[in-house]
Amino acid sequence: MSAKVLLVEDDRAVREALADTLELADRACIAAGSFVEAKDRIRSDFTGVILSDMRMPGRDGFHLLDYAQGVDPDLPVILLTGEGDVPMAVKALGRGAFAFLEKPCETSDLLAVLDRAQKSRTMVLENRRRITESGDAAAARRQEQIAEAASEPGLTLADRMARVEAALLEEALARAGGQAGVAAQALGLPRKTFYDKLARHGIRADHFRTG
Structure with a gap:
């Protein structure tokens, strides 16, 4: 499963710089300027992770985090915060955020957190797939048993x-x-x-x- 990042950042210059950084590191980046732009990408079958700014006009990082948690509690959301936003980011961790990074952050730190989040996401989706396949196989066996019992x-x-x-x-x-x-x-x-x-x-x- 390839690394994929949904990047949500309202500042165009910062968004483009981060997108370039991710693409140079072989991460497939989907860039959005707001929660509204990103909303349709936030799904339970999304194979990647979310990297979002904390402070955005309209729907902020907290709103995005709450929405993502409602869609899939196991979908990693990493928040980018300014120096004054650290207490807010710590609060966000208690509400389910995977991690937070202070802006500007070192590329190595960013990629390390994204790698951990992606590994977590890949493991969750793989476990779900195995459970589904196991359940489907068990259901098929039970249906066979019903047919055999009837005949x-x-x-x-x-x-x-x-x-x-x-x-x-x-x-x-x-x-x-x-x-x-x-x-x-x-x-x-x-x-x-x-x-x-x-x-x-x-x-x-x-x-x-x-x-």
Whole structure:
């Protein structure tokens, strides 16, 4: 996954200088002059990191940070601050900012922080991909089990229906992360009925909890 930086800086000269620095360091830079310009780039599937000025007219760095946190709490936001903004930047760290840098900052310091942020972002997205693929594979296996239960020879109709019901209960629990109430709602069953069915089939909801 290539390094990518969404740069948000209202001062055109500073923005262009930073963009040049990033591109010379082989970072793909997407430059924006305001939060409004950058907003559509801030998505949960954004593979890079955000580098934003703290003080900007209109929507400032705090607003951008809060918005990014709402979109994806694991999206790294690095804030650029002036000397008088350091207390604000420290406050921003408590609100989820990845790091802050004082302007002007050394290129080596900037790149080092960006590298750490990019590694963190890459790891988060890779873990999400693995979880999704694992979940898709498990769901496919459960669907096969349901089909097999419905067509297995030598079983009475009642036995087949019981096996299909058990497979459906397990599917609902797996999708709900082991939360029985959520699974019951997804199946349109009262909680007591759902729990009774679990007990009848010997299924434990806690076996499907992910964390």
